Amino acid sequence: MSLKHAVLALLQKEEGSGYDLSKRFKGGMSYFWSASHQQIYQQLKKMLSDDLIAVRVESQDGKPDKKIYQITELGTQALIDWIEEPSKMSRVNDAFLVKLYAGEVVDNSVLAAKIKEHVVHHQKLLTAFALLEEEYAGMNKQQRKRVMLPYMTLRKGVLGEQAWLQWAEEALALLEQ
Amino acid sequence: MSLKHAVLALLQKEEGSGYDLSKRFKGGMSYFWSASHQQIYQQLKKMLSDDLIAVRVESQDGKPDKKIYQITELGTQALIDWIEEPSKMSRVNDAFLVKLYAGEVVDNSVLAAKIKEHVVHHQKLLTAFALLEEEYAGMNKQQRKRVMLPYMTLRKGVLGEQAWLQWAEEALALLEQ
DNA sequence: CAAATCATGTAAGAAGTTACATGATTAT
């Protein structure tokens, strides 16, 4: 279980509401961690009762109250402990590759179409990442140092997407033989 | 839920026992699908009652009976339907990158060590994949055609591992600045 | 005026993990 730690990782950077966290998961963290808003709200409840986080309620005019969560000292320590402990390799479950693996039961044209869809998806991600990289390139040395670690994860995103696109070219060529 | 379909994908290639499937998941499929033996046995039970698979019991001398499962026509159709339906993108949950993302709470040397561990892991995988690629290279045209789709997924494995290694070099250089 | 976004949750059910359980055979 590491949703807890992913939430701590985000709150360690900056406090935020469940909704904020949900958006941050969907944003710059989406290619290495995802979580639904239902998961997040339930997790925050547990973490609050475990004193890993604290809450501050902000009333807003018109809108419903906003619960803003902060990481506590206990939470920070839990995060440090978790980072230092050996990480078990993440289990990957990629339905797309399973479909290809067993793809002989359908026509090659179906598979080619699937791969092309994937290309579009990965190109979109790559374009989004390129924008974030430009932001980084525009920073001064100090700023760059501050965001170095998130930038490192972004680079993994970029290299991963490029690998997918390179693979797709190969795969389509193989299919057309 | 696609463990069901991953099992169908394996049984469509060749019949096997729960234990066999477990090994096949750990082998050439591990970098895009993983499943524990407990999951597999429970899944097989469900799939059997849904007539997606059939079973044949083989008694072995000395060893306990072996239950060998085969995909049924209903199962094959379920597999085809699933392959053709649009696949939602798989959610990735990579604890390693979360640790890096929040890594400012620990010393850089801890992070460097983590990255180096990862390099070792990915190099091992790449070596294993290279062996499988050699096998493919040694095949004649007909054989190659027969295993083309699994080979395509293997190529994704190779390109993915190369991306990790390339990233790790970059990341270590960044850390040492 | 409709759709999207902001903002928060509950509840049931499905899926996955961890721990426990057994027992033979084969390799070191």
Add this chain to the structure above:
DNA sequence: ATAATCATGTAACTTCTTACATGATTTG
């Protein structure tokens, strides 16, 4: 002898998904 592999499962627990629920504000 001991560890690893073969071979199969159950049970309790945790986690995740899907569906439901509400209601205001902002954008097109």
